C-alpha cells in the first residue's frame with residue numbers, strides 16, 4: 203500500500219521500510235532469527251511487498267538458501283525469485299563468527315551508521331525505547347554459549363534444578379530447560395530450548411532427564427556434540443546423542459560435580 207509506505211509509522215519495521223525507500227538499491231536485508239528480528243523483518247517485507255525467507259541455516263548462493271522445515275526434521279532449499287530487496291532472517295548459530303578486522307576481510311561490505319534523525323519524536327510516538335532490563339547473571343547467554351547444560355521434567359523441582367545450575371557454573375556454561383521444566387515452574391521461560399523456545403547450536407549440549415521430544419530437538423539438534431543422560435535406555439534423545447549415559451541424574455550429576463575440575 204503506497205500510501206502507508208509514504209507515511210511510515212513509528213515502529214522499527216516502518217523505519218526499515220523508510221530507509222529502503224530513501225536509499226533504495228539494497229539487494230539483501232538480513233536480520234538474525236531473534237525475537238527482535240522475527241518481529242521486524244516479516245512486517246517490513248509485507249510493507250515492501252516482498253516475501254521473506256526465514257530461519258536460513260545456509261547460504262548456497264546470492265538467492266539460494268537452506269532452511270529447516272517440519273520443526274527441523276527436514277531441510278528445504280529455497281530459491282528466491284522475487285524483487286529486491288531479498289529479505290532474510292538467519293539462525294546466527296549456524297554460521298561461524300567472521301574475523302572482525304577489515305584487513306582479514308578485504309572484500310567485506312562497509313559498515314555504515316544510519317542517520318535516524320529524520321524520525322522525529324512525533325513519528326516515533328507509537329513506540330519509544332524506555333529501558334533495557336536483563337537478568338543479572340554471570341552465565342553466558344543461552345543463545346550464543348559454547349556449552350549449554352539443560353534439564354528436564356526429571357529434575358522434579360526448582361530446588362533440584364540447582365544441580366544443573368551448579369554444573370553449568372563449573373563448566374562456564376549456559377542453562378537450558380525443556381518446556382515441561384519451564385511449565386512446572388523450575389526455571390523461567392527464557393531458558394526454554396525448542397520449537398517454541400530458543401534455538402541453540404553450541405559446541406557441547408548436555409541434556410539431563412530430557413526425553414527428546416521432537417519439539418525440544420528442534421531447538422538443539424544442530425549442536426556440535428550432544429551428551430544425554432537418561433535412566434530410560436529407549437529415550438528418543440539417545441537417537442540424536444553423540445554420547446549417551448543410561449543412569450539416574452541424581453547420582454550422576456553429583457559425581458560429575460565432584461570429578462570435574464574447577465573452571466579457570
Ligand SMILES: Cc1cc2nc3c(=O)[nH]c(=O)nc-3n(C[C@H](O)[C@H](O)[C@H](O)COP(=O)(O)OP(=O)(O)OC[C@H]3O[C@@H](n4cnc5c(N)ncnc54)[C@H](O)[C@@H]3O)c2cc1C
Nearest residue numbers: 354355356380381382396397398399411413417418433451
Ligand atoms: C506446540 C508444542 C510446542 C512445544 N515446544 C516445546 C519446546 O520449545 N521445548 C520443549 O522442550 N518442549 C516443547 N514442547 C513439549 C514437548 O512435547 C515435551 O512435552 C517436552 O519437551 C518434554 O520435556 P521433558 O523431556 O523434560 O519431559 P519428559 O518427556 O517427561 O521426559 C522426562 C525424561 O526424564 C527421564 N528421567 C526421569 N527421571 C530421571 C532420572 N532420575 N535420571 C535420568 N533421567 C530421568 C525419563 O526417562 C524421561 O525420558 C512443545 C509441545 C507442543 C505441543
